Amino acid sequence: MEIGNIYHEDGIEFSLVRRYKEKQKARNVAKKITNSGYYGRVKHFYKGGKVLFYGVIMSTKPKTSIKSEYNDDPYSDDPIYDIKMDFKTAKQRMSTMDLGYIHCDQKIKKTKLNLTKGRSCHYNVDFNMVYIGTKFIVNFDRKLARADIVHELIHACGLKHRSHGHSIGYYSRVDRDELTPKVMKKIGWKPPTKQDWLDYAKEVSEEIFYEKQENAKYIIYCPKCDYKTYRQKRSKVIKNIKFYSCPRCKHKGLKVKTI
DSSP, X not given: OOTTOEEEETTEEEXXXXXXXXXXXXXXXXXXXXXXXXXXXXXXXXETTXXXXXXXXXXXXXXXXXXXXXXXXXXXXXXXXXXXXXXXXXXXXXXXXXXXXXXXXXXXXXXXXXXESSSOEEEETTTTEEEEEHHXXXXXXXXXXXXXXXXXXXXXXXXXXXXXXXXXXXXXXXXXXHHHHHHHHHHTBOOOOHHHHHHXXXXXHHHHHHHHHHHOSXXXXXXXXXXXXXXXXXXXXXXXXXXXXXXXXXXXXXEEEEO
8 A cells, every 4th residue: 555556457557656535636636647648546445444545546558558448537627517428428329229128219319317416316207317416426436427327328218126026127236237337338438346336335324424423413322332323303212212222232321412
């Protein structure tokens, strides 16, 4: 984890050039490196299950001397514009794509994009509209947003998540995890790896935790093992705390503190 260490990702040799505590600063440096003619990426370094720092890694060779099969561009200075262009590109290419049992042409051409304030992404069949959260776009890598766009457009083609009692027209998580990268590769985009999604899940859980902590009015804590959790409202757990035990050590003596 020292400056100058060599890492290999996707067949490309990278060197660690910077270390930051804030991800946005690391992303800005990675963009400058990419715009200068080299590949720049942000790599997460963990210790004890938490992000220790965000490292900026730079390809040891310029882009022109590295053969890359798929497009892995980072965001420009305007991520919202980038996503709008990605959505337009995905629609155009998926409408002419042959995926065997999926026929997208007319359905997908009428699909619209709606950018929301949150981090959730979903497809509304009634309005034939894909909703993408700007919080999700701005805070995370472009390939994750591209994967979500493709996933929601697959729904626009007529495929839904498998539920009890359904088979035709439905697909499972396994099918989705295989189909989304396949479509992304046909478009010419690099699909995210399993580690990319794990990094995303860890960051979101931490972000939600700190949001709760910032807006909390009550702290539930265990005097035995120092377990803490935060609440914004006076819920039934707060009102009836004597009936609840610590989820970590099972101690029946939880306390509530008003902030």
